[in-house]
Amino acid sequence: MASRLNSKISELVYDYELPPKYDLFRESLREFLRTDIADTVEYYDKEEKYPEENIRKFSEHGYLGIPIPSKYGGAELGEFGYGLAVQEIGKVCSAHGTIIGAHTGLCCVPIWLFGNESQRNTYLPDLASGRKLGAFALTEPGAGSDAANIKTTATKSGDHYLLNGTKQFISNGDRAGTILVFAANDISLGAYGGITAFIVERSFGGIRTARVEQKMGIRASTTAQIVFEDCSVPKENILGTFGAGFLVALTALDGGRSSLSAGAVGGAEMSLEMMIEYSRQHPEVAEKQSVQWMIADCAIEAHAARKVSYDSLNEVGYYFERLANGEKVPRMQREMISRHTAIAKAYCSEVASRSLEKAMQVMGFDGYAEGPGLERGYRDSFIAEIYEGTNDIQRLVIARELLQTERS
Numbered sequence: 001m002a003s004r005l006n007s008k009i010s011e012l013v014y015d016y017e018l019p020p021k022y023d024l025f026r027e028s029l030r031e032f033l034r035t036d037i038a039d040t041v042e043y044y045d046k047e048e049k050y051p052e053e054n055i056r057k058f059s060e061h062g063y064l065g066i067p068i069p070s071k072y073g074g075a076e077l078g079e080f081g082y083g084l085a086v087q088e089i090g091k092v093c094s095a096h097g098t099i100i101g102a103h104t105g106l107c108c109v110p111i112w113l114f115g116n117e118s119q120r121n122t123y124l125p126d127l128a129s130g131r132k133l134g135a136f137a138l139t140e141p142g143a144g145s146d147a148a149n150i151k152t153t154a155t156k157s158g159d160h161y162l163l164n165g166t167k168q169f170i171s172n173g174d175r176a177g178t179i180l181v182f183a184a185n186d187i188s189l190g191a192y193g194g195i196t197a198f199i200v201e202r203s204f205g206g207i208r209t210a211r212v213e214q215k216m217g218i219r220a221s222t223t224a225q226i227v228f229e230d231c232s233v234p235k236e237n238i239l240g241t242f243g244a245g246f247l248v249a250l251t252a253l254d255g256g257r258s259s260l261s262a263g264a265v266g267g268a269e270m271s272l273e274m275m276i277e278y279s280r281q282h283p284e285v286a287e288k289q290s291v292q293w294m295i296a297d298c299a300i301e302a303h304a305a306r307k308v309s310y311d312s313l314n315e316v317g318y319y320f321e322r323l324a325n326g327e328k329v330p331r332m333q334r335e336m337i338s339r340h341t342a343i344a345k346a347y348c349s350e351v352a353s354r355s356l357e358k359a360m361q362v363m364g365f366d367g368y369a370e371g372p373g374l375e376r377g378y379r380d381s382f383i384a385e386i387y388e389g390t391n392d393i394q395r396l397v398i399a400r401e402l403l404q405t406e407r408s
């Protein structure tokens with residue numbers, strides 16, 4: 001899709017000045033995506049094949065640990081730099097964005113934020129360099145939106161915990177070498193106190209891939225059901241405080257939703273660029289007022305979405321710096337940040353869906369046709385309304401925080 005874009009349009013319409021370190025980073029990432037990735041993504045989507053070679057290239061270019069401090073092997077560009085990358089990748093292929101997002105935002109970042117020095121030094125260099133892929137395993141057959149309802153258990157056995165249970169819809173779940181697993185240490189204690197986060201290495205054994213899902217979109221990313229059968233995890237691999245795993249999950253999801261909003265902005269911008277380019281090439285289409293209004297509506301929403309997303313990335317970036325430095329962030333502040341990330345995720349993903357639909361309308365058959373057009377982006381985009389909490393759940397988070405009702 002991106003290969004068909006006129007990059008001059010893109011730069012004229014969308015760029016605004018960023019601090020030099022981000023500007024240089026974005027330029028080199030764009031160049032990398034243009035030359036190494038864009039022409040391959042159709043193939044991986046059509047074949048429903050994991051883009052191993054591409055992910056290797058991302059790692060060689062240092063794009064698998066963007067927000068992680070350099071002392072742990074990352075690029076130290078914070079959540080904002082990471083969000084910029086997700087935005088650019090979102091213009092090219094959301095499946096690649098999903099693989100990198102699950103690895104970086106949902107596995108590397110929580111290890112950085114909640115890990116002790118030994119855990120950071122053990123796991124982050126391998127992850128940030130791409131020697132190992134990461135995954136985040138929260139969802140279960142009976143616990144999707146109701147994530148607190150997980151039934152995977154962690155039972156103490158000497159110096160280890162035995163994990164037993166089934167996780168489903170796990171991005172990278174069949175491939176990851178390091179998996180963050182959330183398990184109930186005591187179901188009777190509920191979400192706060194009863195769930196612990198574990199850093200699990202596939203090499204520990206007792207992990208089986210039961211199924212890899214087939215999907216409408218983001219087909220190059222794998223989504224797996226994984227089963228834990230007496231998977232033995234040393235107690236040193238508890239991430240954060242014992243029993244406080246739900247907080248680890250929610251914090252990771254705050255970052256995930258914020259970067260996901262940036263990926264959705266990328267999708268919205270890509271479809272707007274395609275509408276503009278198509279209309280310029282078809283003056284008989286461009287002269288219709290209905291088309292001009294669709295372009296204008298998409299431009300308004302893409303502009304607003306980018307502001308919302310960047311604001312959220314900056315806020316989360318500052319929040320994460322504080323957490324990484326061991327600062328306690330008061331609960332009210334954390335919940336306000338969660339409200340903002342929920343707003344960014346819900347708004348930007350819905351903007352992307354609307355924009356892709358309008359672009360499809362403007363481009364007629366050329367939008368609908370299979371091939372390097374809009375069709376893949378259209379199939380891919382809706383996932384942003386589902387994962388990391390559906391947009392219904394985002395609305396629940398927003399309303400609950402504003403009304404200050406108790407958590408269930």
Ligand SMILES: Cc1cc2nc3c(=O)[nH]c(=O)nc-3n(C[C@H](O)[C@H](O)[C@H](O)COP(=O)(O)OP(=O)(O)OC[C@H]3O[C@@H](n4cnc5c(N)ncnc54)[C@H](O)[C@@H]3O)c2cc1C
Nearest residue numbers: 102136137138139144145169170171223387388389390392
């Ligand atoms: C491609 C893909 C990749 C994923 N990757 C990961 C991953 O890497 N790690 C991971 O842990 N999970 C992952 N997930 C899981 C994802 O986060 C869940 O699918 C999502 O949270 C929704 O859960 P569910 O599918 O079980 O739907 P359900 O929870 O069954 O929801 C069904 C419908 O009911 C609505 N609903 C449910 N409860 C409420 C409520 N209280 N109020 C209002 N509406 C409600 C929902 O909005 C939805 O419309 C992934 C999912 C997909 C599709």
